[in-house]
Amino acid sequence: MDVIGPEAATRMQQPAGIEVAAYERVSKDESGIERSPEQQHEGHLDTCAQFGWAMSEKAVYREVGSASKYQRKARAAFDRLIADLRGGRFTAKVLMLYAINRGSRKTGEWLDLIDLCEELGIVFWVTIYDRIVDPKKPRDRKLLIDDASKGELDVAEMSQTIRRATAAAAKKGLPHARIPYGYRRIYDERTRKFVRQEPDPVEAPILQEMYRRVLKGESLRGIAKDLNTRGSKRRGGGDWNSQNIGFLLLHETYLGIRVHDPNRRSVYDPMTPDAVVTQGVWEPLVDKPTWLAVKRILRDPSRLTNLRPGAVIHLLSGIVACAKCSEPLRVNLKKRKYWRYVCVKNGCVNIDKFDLEEYAERLMLKYLETLDEYLLVDDTNTELAEVLAQLAEARSDYDDVTAAARARKDAGKAKSKFATERAMELEDEIADLEKREAELRTPSALSGLITPGAGVRREWADAAFSTKREIAKIILAPTPHGTLGLGQLRVEQIGPTGRGRKVMPIERTHFYRPEKSEVKRLR
Structure with a gap:
């Protein structure tokens, strides 16, 4: 197999039905310059037709993605090819490639493939060479290795150039990569050079609304559902969900700053020590206190980002507690028709859900209406x-x-x-x-949720359920005397009351305030 060229390949006297396989890969290419896997496949089929070789669809290993050592996504098709070679499932005699760098730009990975093919007696057909390359032959093996090394060097140099250019642009505060949701970019009509990045008149208000609603205690799932119902779609036309909204709101871009941190994997991760942070050349869409408050909410480890079927749907669940054992009360359905707050752990108490919620709501609203009367102007403020x-x-x-x-x-x-x-x-x-x-x-804990005073009942009526729960967590928290809130509402155990007599919540509840704020985090 040391002959070269299509005429020589014809004289190889390979059987007309010889089995071949193909590995077809292209990096993500938006320029249209590189040949797609489909184009590579058409070329391979033409070669098979010319020489009478047979290739089934099962013998095609196809994918889109980088083959360099800087890529982060796994290459499933290449891994499957290696596994089939090692596992004896690869039965072809020829492995077709459009070019050597289509196989791999990592020298070590490519050497593994060469060694496996040499051991199994498999040769390569390289389309751009228009010839068979046999890894058993010293010169062919050197060609395979040299081209792979050259490809790795080209990628390393390109990566270094891109990284330097990106870092230099970051120091100047210039935007990078895709246009963030909420912004649009203006380019010079003649030179197509970047001019400015500015708020998008349609998207920016939606993004700012997301920040406000998260700050008020609304769930990401609820926000996504409302936006989708209103017909507000993502830039690509897809629906909103809790994951993409949370990911969006954590981007420092909306603070008007440029972050260059190549080793940071996600906005949910903290910045690495090598991060470069500069003032961006664009207008922020949210102020820093709001962004930090939303960041704290979204990164809270106790936050439930995926609501399960048993997610909280009751105003006071886990907030009010049992007076006897101090355990939080949950809601159960008694005899399939009575909703009750009960001490699930010990069964100490149970009380009608609607009576307790109505009573607690009255207490909270009365407290909020008069709260401003107790807020004194601090001379040091x-x-x-x-x-x-x-x-x-x-x-x-x-x-x-x-x-x-x-x-x-x-x-x-x-x-x-x-x-x-x-x-x-x-x-x-x-x-x-x-x-x-x-x-x-307004106490900082309530800021963004509700404004105490005369208009509190109207705000409460219009508030989302999740916002009401956040308010209840604050006002009914077991906090010490002298701090914000009424204290934790606790339900007392009662004995038999006699037939027909109903004990109302006011008769069997009290507020608990510890001397020290050593309480479990409310869930």
């Missing part, structure tokens, strides 16, 4: 004092501007455009300052 001073000044300016406008109108003079614009600016400034004052006066 300089930010709140500054906001109050700015608010007083803005209100005073607004009163002066509107009074001057009324006086001008009463005098029969034309409306002042400056006064109108100034009044509108002051209205916006006052609204922002009032919002900031409410945030500073």
